[in-house]
Amino acid sequence: MPENIIEKFEIKHLQILDEKGNADTAILPNLSDNDLKKLFELLILSRQFDQRALQLHAEGRLGTYASILGQEASQIGSAYALEKTDWVFPSFREMGVYITLGYPIWMLFQYWTGDERGMKTPDDLNIFPVSVPVGTHTPHAVGAAFAAKIKGHKTAALSYFGDGGSSKGDFHEGLNIAGVHKLPVVFICQNNQWAISLPREKQTASKTIAQKAYSYGFEGIQVDGNDIFAVYKATKDALEKAKAGGGPTLIECFTYRMSDHTTADDASRYRPKEDVETWKDKDPLLRLKLYMQKKGIWTQSYEDDVKKKATEFVDSEIKKEEAAGLPDSKDIINYTYKDLTQRQKKEIKEIA
Amino acid sequence: MARINMVQAINLALGQEMERDKDVVLIGEDVGKDGGVFRITEGLVEKFPDRIFDTPLAESGIVGTAIGMAAYGLKPVAEIQFMGFIYACVEQLLSHASRIRSRSRGRYSCPMVVRTPYGIGIKPPELHSESTEALFCHMPGIKVVVPSSPYNAKGLLVSAIRDPDPVVFLEPTRLYRLIKEEVPEAEYAIPLGKANVVQEGTDVTVLAWGSMLHRVLESIEGFDAEVIDLMCLSPYDEETILNSVKKTGRVVIVHEATRRCGFGAELSAFIAEEAMLHLKSPVVRVAGLDAVIPMARLEDYYAPSKERIIKALNKVMEY
Numbered sequence: 132m133p134e135n136i137i138e139k140f141e142i143k144h145l146q147i148l149d150e151k152g153n154a155d156t157a158i159l160p161n162l163s164d165n166d167l168k169k170l171f172e173l174l175i176l177s178r179q180f181d182q183r184a185l186q187l188h189a190e191g192r193l194g195t196y197a198s199i200l201g202q203e204a205s206q207i208g209s210a211y212a213l214e215k216t217d218w219v220f221p222s223f224r225e226m227g228v229y230i231t232l233g234y235p236i237w238m239l240f241q242y243w244t245g246d247e248r249g250m251k252t253p254d255d256l257n258i259f260p261v262s263v264p265v266g267t268h269t270p271h272a273v274g275a276a277f278a279a280k281i282k283g284h285k286t287a288a289l290s291y292f293g294d295g296g297s298s299k300g301d302f303h304e305g306l307n308i309a310g311v312h313k314l315p316v317v318f319i320c321q322n323n324q325w326a327i328s329l330p331r332e333k334q335t336a337s338k339t340i341a342q343k344a345y346s347y348g349f350e351g352i353q354v355d356g357n358d359i360f361a362v363y364k365a366t367k368d369a370l371e372k373a374k375a376g377g378g379p380t381l382i383e384c385f386t387y388r389m390s391d392h393t394t395a396d397d398a399s400r401y402r403p404k405e406d407v408e409t410w411k412d413k414d415p416l417l418r419l420k421l422y423m424q425k426k427g428i429w430t431q432s433y434e435d436d437v438k439k440k441a442t443e444f445v446d447s448e449i450k451k452e453e454a455a456g457l458p459d460s461k462d463i464i465n466y467t468y469k470d471l472t473q474r475q476k477k478e479i480k481e482i483a
Numbered sequence: 484m485a486r487i488n489m490v491q492a493i494n495l496a497l498g499q500e501m502e503r504d505k506d507v508v509l510i511g512e513d514v515g516k517d518g519g520v521f522r523i524t525e526g527l528v529e530k531f532p533d534r535i536f537d538t539p540l541a542e543s544g545i546v547g548t549a550i551g552m553a554a555y556g557l558k559p560v561a562e563i564q565f566m567g568f569i570y571a572c573v574e575q576l577l578s579h580a581s582r583i584r585s586r587s588r589g590r591y592s593c594p595m596v597v598r599t600p601y602g603i604g605i606k607p608p609e610l611h612s613e614s615t616e617a618l619f620c621h622m623p624g625i626k627v628v629v630p631s632s633p634y635n636a637k638g639l640l641v642s643a644i645r646d647p648d649p650v651v652f653l654e655p656t657r658l659y660r661l662i663k664e665e666v667p668e669a670e671y672a673i674p675l676g677k678a679n680v681v682q683e684g685t686d687v688t689v690l691a692w693g694s695m696l697h698r699v700l701e702s703i704e705g706f707d708a709e710v711i712d713l714m715c716l717s718p719y720d721e722e723t724i725l726n727s728v729k730k731t732g733r734v735v736i737v738h739e740a741t742r743r744c745g746f747g748a749e750l751s752a753f754i755a756e757e758a759m760l761h762l763k764s765p766v767v768r769v770a771g772l773d774a775v776i777p778m779a780r781l782e783d784y785y786a787p788s789k790e791r792i793i794k795a796l797n798k799v800m801e802y
């Protein structure tokens with residue numbers, strides 16, 4: 132008997148907007164000038180948030196913080212494709228996603244000061260709290276998608292995680308279930324090339340992370356994660372497919388962590404400076420700006436104005452956070468169960 | 484002898500054991516070039532490039548791999564970056580590591596160490612302050628060790644590495660750089676299963692381990708307390724505890740973990756079973772609240788404070 136090839140797969144890499152700001156008009160997603168401006172403004176706002184968070188940490192006013200610098204297009208481009216009713220399951224490096232979806236910025240600061248109140252998602256959003264155990268939340272998106280399907284809702288779930296997260300067992304179990312049940316879920320891997328000190332090539336021997344989807348019977352695609360158009364298009368297409376009953380998609384956003392892993396890390400111990408330098412040219416914000424400039428919808432004074440507004444807005448959110456004051460110590464206990472246990476009733480008096 | 488902190492003491496023990504026994508290997512996340520997020524393995528990969536392995540981000544895989552290595556004949560020391568990420572390994576520990584000796588009637592064993600930082604005190608993000616030592620004490624076949632000083636960290640880790648059975652080695656994050664003391668360069672081992680009477684006393688026995696031991700020592704002024712550092716929670720030193728309880732007749736147990744089913748519950752039950760008639764007062768536990776460990780801003784309300792320990796000491800002294 133001859134050996135026959137019974138399965139083959141190919142991995143696409145999608146780029147629409149190059150480093151010089153040139154776009155491939157044939158595949159350009161349908162975004163109005165107004166959309167473009169919104170995206171630009173979200174990029175600036177997220178970056179401003181990020182920079183302020185790092186400053187506040189340096190001043191001792193914020194706890195350990197994970198910067199999103201360099202990954203803004205992956206976050207904003209994908210979140211911009213979502214509908215309000217969709218469910219989002221983020222990891223801890225997705226502040227750009229929260230900001231795009233309209234999560235109160237002062238609450239994000241509150242969370243990073245070490246205050247649970249910051250993760251009380253407003254009622255009109257379906258965003259799960261930050262997942263700290265890497266990759267473990269992937270099945271939650273699968274479950275939410277399963278529930279939406281069972282209830283007959285036209286809703287999708289979206290899970291964010293990193294290249295490191297793709298090594299966790301939960302990731303593989305989640306994807307497998309999603310594939311078998313053809314669920315309306317989109318998996319977004321922000322492959323920023325590092326998991327703390329571990330470079331991407333040591334994380335998996337696979338050439339891409341996108342190809343892991345094929346092991347579970349659905350499509351995976353790699354996109355230029357610093358190209359906001361490519362990320363937006365891939366996510367929008369995947370969400371439409373999911374809602375039309377076409378099942379899950381894995382999107383690998385090929386990007387780069389420009390900062391240390393967190394404020395507790397020192398990347399100079401393990402990462403050559405030159406690597407970071409080469410990625411500076413691929414900056415997601417620069418690219419969109421060049422494109423908008425060519426289109427005649429960017430001017431320096433427009434950018435100055437956007438930056439000024441972002442600075443003022445973020446500063447006012449920081450003030451709002453400060454005004455919220457300290458949390459109530461009784462809340463340590465209050466939310467353990469819906470009702471207090473007999474012992475908790477005693478303990479709550481003791482700590483009051 | 485040099486004055487060093489616990490990070491340096493653990494690093495020293497690892498390096499010396501690797502020197503001594505070529506079967507000792509290290510695996511974990513960021514343990515190589517980065518030296519681990521707490522720098523515990525700093526400099527070791529340069530000395531032992533073929534015996535230290537950065538792994539992908541996969542805790543269950545790390546411990547499962549260590550089990551296979553150990554069964555084959557190596558002595559793996561696996562690092563789990565924080566205790567909050569060890570839960571994925573519960574299946575590997577409970578369903579495999581703990582019982583491979585029993586299931587194979589001694590044909591296979593699992594001489595590995597799983598090290599992990601644990602406990603509150605550095606105000607990190609969520610799930611970086613766990614103290615669920617009791618979970619692992621509830622696994623027959625697993626030993627659970629908690630050092631409280633640079634000196635005993637070195638000696639206990641040496642014993643853990645040489646132990647023929649799997650050991651979960653819990654390193655109190657708060658103590659990593661808090662205390663410096665004289666630690667001999669020379670090889671020494673502190674046996675597992677023996678407690679340390681840190682201070683003798685006649686009125687009350689205080690049982691503690693890890694970082695809470697230090698809070699206890701700050702709280703006992705004015706009490707004639709006998710303070711015992713358990714060091715090894717599983718198996719624990721029944722004899723030393725009983726001798727002390729029979730002498731003092733009063734017991735306060737202090738731990739950071741949540742009270743319900745915390746390790747204090749085991750100790751309290753054991754004392755009730757073995758020494759009830761020697762007791763002058765009820766056994767009192769000072770423990771973490773019956774709640775999820777809070778994030779940084781409320782952390783101080785959660786764990787036993789000096790005030791709560793003193794209150795407990797006064798309470799048992801009323802009898």
Ligand SMILES: Cc1ncc(C[n+]2csc(CCOP(=O)(O)OP(=O)(O)O)c2C)c(N)n1
Pocket residue numbers: 224263264265266292293294295296297323325326327388392512540542564568
């Ligand atoms: C299960 C688990 N293991 C270890 C950690 C500690 N840790 C935090 S982030 C991180 C690396 C994550 O890498 P990746 O998934 O690529 O995300 P990135 O940090 O690059 O955004 C590690 C090891 C954790 N939070 N959760």
Ligand SMILES: [Mg+2]
Pocket residue numbers: 293294295321322323324325326327
């Ligand atoms: Mg990464």
